[in-house]
Structures are given as C-alpha cells and as structure tokens.
Amino acid sequence: MNFNPRSERKEATKFLYGLCIFLAIMLGFPSLANLWFSFNEVTFHNLTGEGFAGIENYKKALENPKLWKALNYSLKFAVIATILQLTFALFMVFTLHPLLLRKPWLTAILMLPIMVSPALMGVMYRLILNEFTGIIPGYLNMIGFHVTLMSRSMIQYTVIAIEVLQWTPFAFLILLTARQSLPYELEEAAAVDGAMGIKFNFRVVLPLITPAIIIVTFIRFIDSFRVFDHIFVLTGGGPGSRTTSISIYIYKLFFQRSELGESVALSFILLVISLTLLYFGLKLIVKKE
Amino acid sequence: MKFIIKFITIYFVSSFVLMSSASAITVLAWPGGPAEGALKKVVDNYNKTTNNDVELLYFSRDNFFDKMLADVAAGSKEFDVMLTATYSLGKYAPFMTPINDLINDEVLSTFSQGAIDTQTYNGTVYGMPTDLSLHFLYYREDLINELLSNSSWQETYAKISKEYLGTAMKPKPADDWNWDDFVASALFFTKSINPESPVPYGTVLQMKNLLFNIMIWQGTAASYGGDWRDSDGNITIDTEAYRRGLKIYRDLFDAEATPADSLSYEYAEANAAFGSGKVAFYTQWSAAYADFIKPGEYPAIEGKFTITNQPAGDMGPKTHFHSLGLGINANSDKQDEARQFLSYLGTNEAMSMFLTEGGQPPVTAPIMNALAGDRLDMLMMADHTAKYGKVMNGGTEGGAFSVYSNMAENFTAYWAGDMELDTAIANVTEFLEAEFAK
Numbered sequence: 001m002n003f004n005p006r007s008e009r010k011e012a013t014k015f016l017y018g019l020c021i022f023l024a025i026m027l028g029f030p031s032l033a034n035l036w037f038s039f040n041e042v043t044f045h046n047l048t049g050e051g052f053a054g055i056e057n058y059k060k061a062l063e064n065p066k067l068w069k070a071l072n073y074s075l076k077f078a079v080i081a082t083i084l085q086l087t088f089a090l091f092m093v094f095t096l097h098p099l100l101l102r103k104p105w106l107t108a109i110l111m112l113p114i115m116v117s118p119a120l121m122g123v124m125y126r127l128i129l130n131e132f133t134g135i136i137p138g139y140l141n142m143i144g145f146h147v148t149l150m151s152r153s154m155i156q157y158t159v160i161a162i163e164v165l166q167w168t169p170f171a172f173l174i175l176l177t178a179r180q181s182l183p184y185e186l187e188e189a190a191a192v193d194g195a196m197g198i199k200f201n202f203r204v205v206l207p208l209i210t211p212a213i214i215i216v217t218f219i220r221f222i223d224s225f226r227v228f229d230h231i232f233v234l235t236g237g238g239p240g241s242r243t244t245s246i247s248i249y250i251y252k253l254f255f256q257r258s259e260l261g262e263s264v265a266l267s268f269i270l271l272v273i274s275l276t277l278l279y280f281g282l283k284l285i286v287k288k289e
Numbered sequence: 290m291k292f293i294i295k296f297i298t299i300y301f302v303s304s305f306v307l308m309s310s311a312s313a314i315t316v317l318a319w320p321g322g323p324a325e326g327a328l329k330k331v332v333d334n335y336n337k338t339t340n341n342d343v344e345l346l347y348f349s350r351d352n353f354f355d356k357m358l359a360d361v362a363a364g365s366k367e368f369d370v371m372l373t374a375t376y377s378l379g380k381y382a383p384f385m386t387p388i389n390d391l392i393n394d395e396v397l398s399t400f401s402q403g404a405i406d407t408q409t410y411n412g413t414v415y416g417m418p419t420d421l422s423l424h425f426l427y428y429r430e431d432l433i434n435e436l437l438s439n440s441s442w443q444e445t446y447a448k449i450s451k452e453y454l455g456t457a458m459k460p461k462p463a464d465d466w467n468w469d470d471f472v473a474s475a476l477f478f479t480k481s482i483n484p485e486s487p488v489p490y491g492t493v494l495q496m497k498n499l500l501f502n503i504m505i506w507q508g509t510a511a512s513y514g515g516d517w518r519d520s521d522g523n524i525t526i527d528t529e530a531y532r533r534g535l536k537i538y539r540d541l542f543d544a545e546a547t548p549a550d551s552l553s554y555e556y557a558e559a560n561a562a563f564g565s566g567k568v569a570f571y572t573q574w575s576a577a578y579a580d581f582i583k584p585g586e587y588p589a590i591e592g593k594f595t596i597t598n599q600p601a602g603d604m605g606p607k608t609h610f611h612s613l614g615l616g617i618n619a620n621s622d623k624q625d626e627a628r629q630f631l632s633y634l635g636t637n638e639a640m641s642m643f644l645t646e647g648g649q650p651p652v653t654a655p656i657m658n659a660l661a662g663d664r665l666d667m668l669m670m671a672d673h674t675a676k677y678g679k680v681m682n683g684g685t686e687g688g689a690f691s692v693y694s695n696m697a698e699n700f701t702a703y704w705a706g707d708m709e710l711d712t713a714i715a716n717v718t719e720f721l722e723a724e725f726a727k
Contacts, residue, residue: 044358044362044380045383047362047363119351126553126557126558129550130550130558131548131550131562132548132558132561132562132565133561133565148548148550149550150552150553151549151550151552152549152552152705152706155552155553233351234553235497235552235553236497236498236499237498237698238497238499238552238697238698238705239496239498239552239702239704239705239707240498240698240699240701240702240703240705240707240708241498241702242702242705242707252694255352255355255358255359256355256500256690256691256695257691257694257695258691
C-alpha cells in the first residue's frame with residue numbers, strides 16, 4: 001500500500017469537521033457575541049445595546065486600578081500553584097511509576113480530586129476547615145497545632161493549597177502517561193550505563209518528558225490563572241479584595257456592578273492573552289520534538 | 290397492531306385533556322430553610338383546590354439573584370413567578386409586572402401596609418411579601434444570667450471593661466444592652482481574655498466579603514444614626530455613626546473575641562459556631578431561630594438560649610429588615626395564571642398555612658397571634674420591625690445591591706487590617722456618589 005502524506009492529512013482533516021462545527025457553535029458564537037458586546041454600551045435592561053462605544057469599554061477596563069490588583073493576585077496564585085502542582089506531580093511520577101505499572105487501578109483513586117467540581121470542592125472545604133465543625137482543625141488541635149487555616153494570615157496559602165490538592169492529579173496523569181510511553185529498553189540501557197534511581201529520573205526521564213512538562217505547565221498555569229470557584233465559595237474574594245482573582249473581579253464587575261461592557265472587554269483581553277500563551281507553548285513543544 | 294393504535298390514541302387524548310385542564314405555571318422560589326417546605330405545602334393546597342398546576346423551581350442559594358437577573362435580562366420564560374426582595378426591587382422592577390391592582394381588602398387584612406411597602410418601588414407594588422427577615426441578638430440565657438448574679442464574674446467583667454473600654458462596667462440584661470455592653474460581654478466571654486470563661490468565644494461575627502453580612506453589620510451604624518443618604522440625597526457614610534459601627538467589629542476581631550476565621554463566615558458558619566455551644570451570643574437573621582429550636586438539632590444550646598433586640602446605639606436598637614416575596618416575570622406568557630396564584634398568596638388561608646408550616650410571613654397581628662403559638666421569633670418580628678426596623682435611604686433602588694457589595698469589599702478590607710478606616714469610608718462614599726448619580 002502506498003503511503004501518501006498529503007492524502008492522509010486530507011483524510012484526517014475530515015475527522016476534524018465535527019469538532020470544528022461543535023466548537024463554532026459552542027464557542028464561536030458566544031465569542032462573537034461577546035466581541036460585539038465589548039464594543040457596545042450594553043446593560044441588563046438592554047442587551048441589544050444602547051449604542052456603539054468604540055474602544056471605551058477596553059479603555060475603562062484597563063484604566064481601573066482594581067484590575068491590576070486582581071491581575072497581580074491571579075499571576076502570583078497561578079505561578080505558585082503551577083510550580084507546586086508540577087513539583088508534586090513529578091515527585092509522584094518518579095516514586096509511584098513502578099507501583100502503578102503493577103497496580104494500574106490505583107491511578108483511578110489518585111484521580112478522584114479532579115472528578116469533583118471546583119465549586120463543590122469549595123463547599124467541602126467550607127465544612128472541613130470550619131473551626132467548629134471541621135475535621136482538619138479538629139485533628140490539628142488533637143496533635144497540638146492550633147492553626148486556623150482560614151484566618152487572615154493563612155487564607156491566601158489555604159486557597160492555593162486547595163488548588164494544588166485538586167489539580168496535582170491532573171498534572172500527574174499527563175506526566176505519568178509521558179513516563180509510561182518511554183520504552184523499557186531505555187531503562188535497561190540506562191541501567192547498564194549505571195544510571196538508576198534518582199540519576200535515571202533526572203538524567204534520562206526528565207529530558208524525555210520535557211514536552212509533556214511544558215504542555216502541563218501551560219495548561220495548569222492558564223487554569224490556575226483563571227481560578228474562580230473554590231475561592232469564591234470560601235472567601236468571596238475577600239477579605240477586602242485580598243483573594244480576588246481576575247475571574248472573580250470580572251464576575252463582580254458583571255453581576256454586582258452591572259458593568260457589562262467593561263467586564264466583557266476584559267474577558268476578551270484575557271482570552272487573547274491565554275490563546276497567545278498557548279500558541280507559544282505549543283510552538284515550544286513542536287520545536288523540542 | 291390494534292393495541293398499539295389504541296394505546297397511542299389514549300396517550301395523546303389523555304395528554305391533551307391534562308394539558309387543557311391544567312394551566313401550568315412555574316414559580317422560581319427561594320430555596321432551603323423552613324420556608325421552602327412551607328411554600329410546597331401552600332402550592333400543593335392551591336393545586337388541589339383549584340384547577341391549576343403550579344410547579345416550584347429552585348436555583349441554589351449561591352448567587353441566586355445573579356442567575357435570576359441573567360435569565361430575566363435574556364427574556365427567559367422558564368418561570369412565570371419570580372422571587373422579589375426589598376433590597377433588589379429597583380434592579381428587577383424593569384423585568385416585572387406591577388401588581389397594584391391585586392392589593393385588595395383581603396390582602397390588606399393578611400399583610401400590613403408596611404409589609405406591602407417592602408415590595409413597593411417608586412409607588413408600584415411588584416411582589417406579594419412571603420418572608421420577613423430581620424436580625425435578633427441570640428444569646429445564651431444560662432451564661433448571661435450567671436453573669437448577672439455571680440459577683441466574682443462581675444468583678445472580672447468590670448476589670449476587662451476598664452482595660453479595653455476605659456470604664457469599669459456593670460453587666461446588664463441583654464434586652465438593655467448598648468454596643469458597649471455587647472463588646473464588654475464579648476470580651477468577658479472570650480477565653481483568651483478571661484480564662485474562666487465557660488466558652489471559647491464571646492461572639493461570632495460574619496465578616497466574609499458578602500453583601501448579606503453588611504446587612505447584619507449595618508444595625509450598628511444605624512443605631513448611632515447612620516444612613517446612606519440624608520433627605521437631600523447627600524451621601525452620609527463619612528460620619529461618626531459609620532466609624533463607630535465599623536470599629537466595633539474591628540476591635541472585637543483584633544481582640545480575638547470572635548473566631549480567627551470569621552473573615553470567611555456567613556450565615557451557616559455563624560450558626561454552626563453558636564449551635565456548637567462555644568459562643569455566648571451573636572447577632573443573626575431571624576430565620577435561624579426556627580432551626581435552633583428543632584429538637585435534637587443543636588443539643589449544646591437546646592433550652593439554653595433566647596432572642597432579643599440588637600444592642601442599642603444613641604438612637605436605640607436598630608435592625609435592617611427586608612421581605613422576600615413573589616412577583617410576576619414580565620416575560621411570562623401566563624400573566625393571568627400568575628396573577629391568580631399571587632392573589633391566592635394574599636389570602637388569609639394561604640398565609641396562615643405558610644406560617645403554620647414554618648414560613649415567616651409578615652402577616653397582620655390577628656393572624657400572627659392566633660397561629661404563632663410558642664414561636665418567639667414570629668411574635669417578636671412584627672413588633673421589632675415596627676420599633677427598630679431600618680431601611681437605608683436608597684436601600685431599595687436599582688443600585689442598592691452594588692452598594693452592599695462595595696461596602697462588603699471595603700469594610701471587610703478594613704476589618705482584616707488591609708485598609709485604613711478613612712480609605713474604606715472614602716471609597717464607599719465615592720462609590721455611592723457615582724451609583725446614585727446614574
């Protein structure tokens with residue numbers, strides 16, 4: 001059978017039509033509608049717009065000092081959470097890989113946190129961390145640690161810890177898949193050359209799974225950057241605006257201040273930034289490969 | 290084959306008969322609490338006694354009003370009757386149908402004019418009031434009685450009040466408290482300040498960045514004469530009343546008289562704290578009383594607590610109050626059916642049933658006295674609303690929701706130590722000026 005890359009690609013493209021139509025309906029239309037909203041004066045009372053606003057909504061969004069505070073928080077949150085998720089995920093891959101080869105069903109148990117919706121996770125932690133009814137403060141008290149995890153000094157660390165606990169399994173799953181795709185012969189060859197254990201993981205595995213690490217970093221960074229659910233449930237973005245992420249800020253602009261145009265314009269700016277980041281991330285991977 | 294044709298015919302004919310006999314309307318109601326169960330009973334009774342089919346629809350409580358706003362703004366017809374609240378009437382009024390003509394003599398014998406006013410915006414009635422909400426001081430009778438009779442406790446009380454408030458104070462019955470008594474008692478019942486306190490915390494404050502928490506707090510400012518605006522429309526946040534009210538929370542938080550995680554507390558967390566028996570007293574929504582008196586639900590405080598008015602400021606005790614109600618979605622195609630249902634809600638029969646099933650309707654004194662039984666909260670509600678109730682000037686306007694949210698953001702920042710008092714007040718003042726200028 002003759003292999004023709006061009007016709008193969010043509011055939012493969014056909015399979016993408018369905019996905020493209022789905023995306024066009026589910027994402028394309030709302031995106032276009034939002035783009036239109038962002039250039040118009042829209043209110044809840046008049047969603048069809050009260051007039052063309054030009055770039056006024058974008059200007060207003062970028063001139064608001066609260067935006068920069070929220071962006072700063074989201075950036076810090078995303079950087080810390082992503083580093084921690086990647087570190088823990090890598091550690092888990094290095095240590096659990098041999099065990100999971102023998103007992104693959106254990107992977108399903110490790111994936112449980114990502115199966116819970118983030119909002120529900122927030123509600124769960126509202127109960128778990130409560131000083132009067134929570135299990136965690138109860139146990140900490142029993143062993144002599146009188147720490148209030150939702151106090152003003154701890155609240156920022158607690159919301160990051162929850163993000164890390166929930167999403168490390170996701171990073172772990174992708175890195176584990178990359179690790180498991182490495183041929184066993186490589187391990188044997190490395191062992192013959194004296195690279196075993198930590199040396200093997202750092203000198204051989206790590207460079208080979210770098211493309212997966214890059215993609216996980218980008219996905220987790222973008223996802224953590226737009227964190228909303230569990231923080232909103234636990235703190236409402238407060239106290240003050242101490243835990244107000246960019247998504248919470250946009251939400252409040254939209255629903256609480258009824259600044260529809262400004263919030264939609266801001267969403268659009270963030271969408272463009274996210275897509276740009278993802279584009280460069282993918283480029284980097286292609287280059288690496 | 291004959292059987293299949295027969296079956297299909299019967300199916301379609303019966304469906305048609307059912308559809309034509311019952312004109313189904315959907316009511317979007319407030320979920321959870323005793324009111325949910327009570328409304329179900331009332332709706333069941335309405336469906337049974339009339340040839341109608343009313344269905345209840347519930348969103349979750351979290352951001353209920355945001356979801357409802359998005360729906361009505363988009364022209365949704367998914368519900369015909371929708372929730373109304375005093376503090377957001379101005380925001381939803383453009384999406385609702387006025388019901389002034391439904392307010393007849395029978396309705397006015399069910400609800401007082403004051404209750405109807407809580408569902409009125411710019412002279413137009415938009416909702417039938419179903420639930421009244423205000424705040425009480427919930428306190429442990431056993432602890433306060435001991436404080437009033439134990440001389441050793443009173444000595445400590447005087448010492449603590451001298452140290453923190455500058456005056457050696459004498460304990461008073463909770464009914465007569467002013468905010469200084471509240472603060473002094475909270476400090477006295479805090480174990481880290483008074484190791485002999487039988488409970489770890491004097492009080493529990495709800496300080497999460499949430500607009501409903503500001504409604505609870507604003508009783509402090511209102512009791513010192515605080516208001517959003519004066520009669521000329523000038524913003525009056527930068528006053529001693531607001532400063533004193535805000536400082537009460539900040540001082541109690543700094544003194545650790547409220548749990549350290551109070552900055553993430555709202556209704557449920559505060560109830561859990563008081564219900565655990567580890568808190569001496571707190572101010573809370575009236576709805577909590579019905580939960581606390583359920584036998585076996587809160588054994589630590591069962592039979593040990595009672596309620597009274599909030600502490601007084603220079604202007605006496607004050608409490609925020611509002612009513613939730615049901616009004617008509619202007620997008621609905623079933624305006625007549627919705628009006629018929631609201632008319633029923635305005636009858637003595639419907640509200641009597643709602644009250645006995647656990648709701649807190651703002652009914653007139655004759656109905657209340659006949660049916661409230663030993664429900665202390667119900668017996669006190671109408672009286673407290675009349676005597677101490679306060680709706681801020683501008684509190685029902687379109688921007689009221691945004692104002693509460695802005696206050697929540699700035700005032701919680703001050704309580705947490707992230708913002709100076711002057712800055713918080715200046716920010717809120719600036720926001721109110723812009724909001725009311727719209």
